[in-house]
Amino acid sequence: xxxxxxxxxxxxxxxxxxxxxxxxxxxxxxxxxxxxxxxxxxxxxxxxxxxxxxxxxxxxxxxxxxxxxxxxxxxxxxxxxxxxxxxxxxxxxxxxxxxxxxxxxxxxxxxxxxxxxxxxxxxxxxxxxxxxxxxxxxxxxxxxxxxxxxxxxxxxxxxxxxxxxxxxxxxxxxxxxxxxxxxxxxxxxxxxxxxxxxxxxxxxxxxxxxxxxxxxxxxxxxxxxxxxxxxxxxxxxxxxxxxxxxxxxx
Amino acid sequence: xxxxxxxxxxxxxxxxxxxxxxxxxxxxxxxxxxxxxxxxxxxxxxxxxxxxxxxxxxxxxxxxxxxxxxxxxxxxxxxxxxxxxxxxxxxxxxxxxxxxxxxxxxxxxxxxxxxxxxxxxxxxxxxxxxxxxxxxxxxxxxxxxxxxxxxxxxxxxxxxxxxxxxxxxxxxxxxxxxxxxxxxxxxxxxxxxxxxxxxxxxxxxxxxxxxxxxxxxxxxxxxxxxxxxxxxxxxxxxxxxxxxxxxxxxxxxxxxxxxxxxxxxxxxxxxxxxxxxxxxxxxxxxxxxxxxxxxxxxxxxxxxxxxxxxxxxxxxxxxxxxxxxxxxxxxxxxxxxxxx
Ligand SMILES: Nc1ncnc2c1ncn2[C@@H]1O[C@H](COP(=O)(O)OP(=O)(O)OP(=O)(O)O)[C@@H](O)[C@H]1O
Ligand SMILES: [Mg+2]
Numbered sequence: 001x002x003x004x005x006x007x008x009x010x011x012x013x014x015x016x017x018x019x020x021x022x023x024x025x026x027x028x029x030x031x032x033x034x035x036x037x038x039x040x041x042x043x044x045x046x047x048x049x050x051x052x053x054x055x056x057x058x059x060x061x062x063x064x065x066x067x068x069x070x071x072x073x074x075x076x077x078x079x080x081x082x083x084x085x086x087x088x089x090x091x092x093x094x095x096x097x098x099x100x101x102x103x104x105x106x107x108x109x110x111x112x113x114x115x116x117x118x119x120x121x122x123x124x125x126x127x128x129x130x131x132x133x134x135x136x137x138x139x140x141x142x143x144x145x146x147x148x149x150x151x152x153x154x155x156x157x158x159x160x161x162x163x164x165x166x167x168x169x170x171x172x173x174x175x176x177x178x179x180x181x182x183x184x185x186x187x188x189x190x191x192x193x194x195x196x197x198x199x200x201x202x203x204x205x206x207x208x209x210x211x212x213x214x215x216x217x218x219x220x221x222x223x224x225x226x227x228x229x230x231x232x233x234x235x236x237x238x239x240x241x242x243x244x245x246x247x248x249x250x
Numbered sequence: 251x252x253x254x255x256x257x258x259x260x261x262x263x264x265x266x267x268x269x270x271x272x273x274x275x276x277x278x279x280x281x282x283x284x285x286x287x288x289x290x291x292x293x294x295x296x297x298x299x300x301x302x303x304x305x306x307x308x309x310x311x312x313x314x315x316x317x318x319x320x321x322x323x324x325x326x327x328x329x330x331x332x333x334x335x336x337x338x339x340x341x342x343x344x345x346x347x348x349x350x351x352x353x354x355x356x357x358x359x360x361x362x363x364x365x366x367x368x369x370x371x372x373x374x375x376x377x378x379x380x381x382x383x384x385x386x387x388x389x390x391x392x393x394x395x396x397x398x399x400x401x402x403x404x405x406x407x408x409x410x411x412x413x414x415x416x417x418x419x420x421x422x423x424x425x426x427x428x429x430x431x432x433x434x435x436x437x438x439x440x441x442x443x444x445x446x447x448x449x450x451x452x453x454x455x456x457x458x459x460x461x462x463x464x465x466x467x468x469x470x471x472x473x474x475x476x477x478x479x480x481x482x483x484x485x486x487x488x489x490x491x492x493x494x495x496x497x498x499x500x501x502x503x504x505x506x507x508x509x510x511x512x513x514x515x516x517x518x519x520x521x522x523x524x525x526x527x528x529x530x531x532x533x534x535x536x537x538x539x540x541x542x543x544x545x546x547x548x549x550x551x552x553x554x555x556x557x558x559x560x561x562x563x564x565x566x567x568x569x570x571x572x573x574x575x576x577x578x579x580x581x582x583x584x585x586x587x588x589x590x
Contacts, residue, residue, distance in 0.1 A: 052472060084474030094465040097488055106483070107473035156469070163473055 003028040003197035009063035033208040036218035050086040087165030093152035095144035107163035130158035150181035317551035338552035346529035353440025358447040366455035389449035397513035400442040409433030429526030439515035447500035458492030498571035508533040
């Protein structure tokens with residue numbers, strides 16, 4: 001069953017098309033990996049799924065992106081509501097200048113949740129899911145900026161999980177992390193996919209192979225191919241995909 | 251597996267840091283004479299500020315000594331002020347100064363913050379440009395002009411409309427608002443001084459708002475926050491240090507403001523009981539009477555001591571503000587050290 005489906009999608013920065021004619025489905029309770037060389041439009045695509053590009057001046061789209069068969073661009077679904085259902089973790093960790101606790105609680109507070117006990121339950125649960133709880137449980141009130149980069153990234157994941165989205169978009173969540181934190185995040189993704197539809201951008205082929213069920217290969221704004229990860233990595237149908245995953249370019 | 255991006259990001263950072271550290275130690279050897287000369291010039295600049303500060307304090311303490319010696323600490327809470335009988339007390343002036351400054355800050359800070367938010371996040375850029383320019387011009391208007399504006403506009407407005415209104419509404423419940431509507435007084439002076447602080451606080455706040463990292467703003471939107479939530483809970487929190495800093499500057503400006511206050515505060519050495527009352531501030535007293543005071547050493551000494559008190563108040567607020575700033579920036583400093 002597809003959680004989100006994209007068809008005939010184009011995205012433009014001004015007059016420059018950054019994405020051309022993308023069609024794919026994001027299956028529920030699976031991980032879809034987006035791979036492709038730098039500048040091919042992976043981030044643009046991800047940010048089109050929760051309308052984060054709305055803030056970019058001159059950005060425009062054509063085609064359809066549907067969440068549960070509702071078109072997110074033309075149905076009148078409010079972007080604020082959309083973003084609660086389609087959460088995102090950015091390429092660089094971007095915590096708020098608040099305490100660890102308040103970083104995670106923020107998304108709940110803006111939904112009007114005031115109860116201290118509900119908040120602390122959800123914060124704990126999210127931090128556990130993001131494999132950060134053990135490291136921070138004794139200093140929930142210290143600043144998020146006292147954490148290491150890898151911990152900050154897991155905090156950002158916890159923050160996204162706290163609002164219980166249906167789809168989780170991860171833009172190279174491990175690009176700034178050491179191998180141990182990376183392994184943690186990969187495990188975490190395996191846990192999370194039992195509940196969420198996950199889209200992950202990665203430059204790391206092994207990571208894509210390890211964590212994803214499906215892989216889509218992007219090249220200069222177009223999707224070259226999409227398929228079950230094991231097939232993409234062993235028997236890609238397009239020569240350019242093969243060149244990329246074997247490291248012959250990109 | 252490291253991605254090319256990680257490598258690119260991390261290596262220059264590491265060498266940069268190492269570079270910074272060695273540079274501090276080896277700069278004189280590497281850079282030679284011109285660098286050393288520059289260092290001395292900088293040290294001289296820093297030192298001269300210290301010396302200037304010391305000299306000002308010393309001269310003031312010496313000049314104020316007769317009064318300090320004669321009245322001791324009771325100068326602070328004595329309300330006597332009779333130059334003919336050689337009686338001097340600072341209390342009414344300290345209280346008057348705090349009244350005017352307090353009213354100025356309470357009225358100006360919200361206005362300044364809201365106009366900064368409007369300029370940075372809500373106004374279309376053409377309007378923001380015009381208003382910003384006007385605001386910077388406002389900051390350049392001489393205070394005597396503000397004083398004249400106060401007399402011709404604010405005083406009648408307060409006397410005929412706002413002060414009676416306050417007395418009839420809030421004044422029914424709190425005596426604090428239930429004074430005689432005179433127009434002149436701490437309210438008029440405070441509001442006009444507030445006008446003078448608004449551009450200061452608003453400009454700094456707007457500039458800091460414009461510098462909030464976009465990633466942080468995006469993080470808020472990505473969690474399903476509305477624009478208002480993002481602006482109030484994330485951006486405002488982010489610029490708090492800037493606001494506190496500019497409020498400290500504004501406080502200094504308000505405490506020391508002389509001409510506009512002198513024209514508006516009423517210049518009565520009484521202790522204001524209600525917001526409509528007249529009063530006297532330290533700086534307006536000094537401006538009004540210092541030329542007479544110099545003929546009598548004790549009178550002059552008492553006035554200089556008032557000046558010292560003003561200095562101490564400013565220093566105290568600066569120190570408190572700095573503490574607050576450090577506390578607000580705590581995470582930020584930790585972040586720059588421990589961030590990955
Ligand atoms: N805000 C923007 N304004 C204009 N052009 C942009 C903007 N963001 C991205 N682009 C352009 O769109 C194209 C796709 O960029 P995008 O960031 O989506 O690439 P990416 O695949 O995520 O790359 P990377 O792997 O380096 O993160 C690039 O050519 C880029 O220059
Ligand atoms: Mg990207």
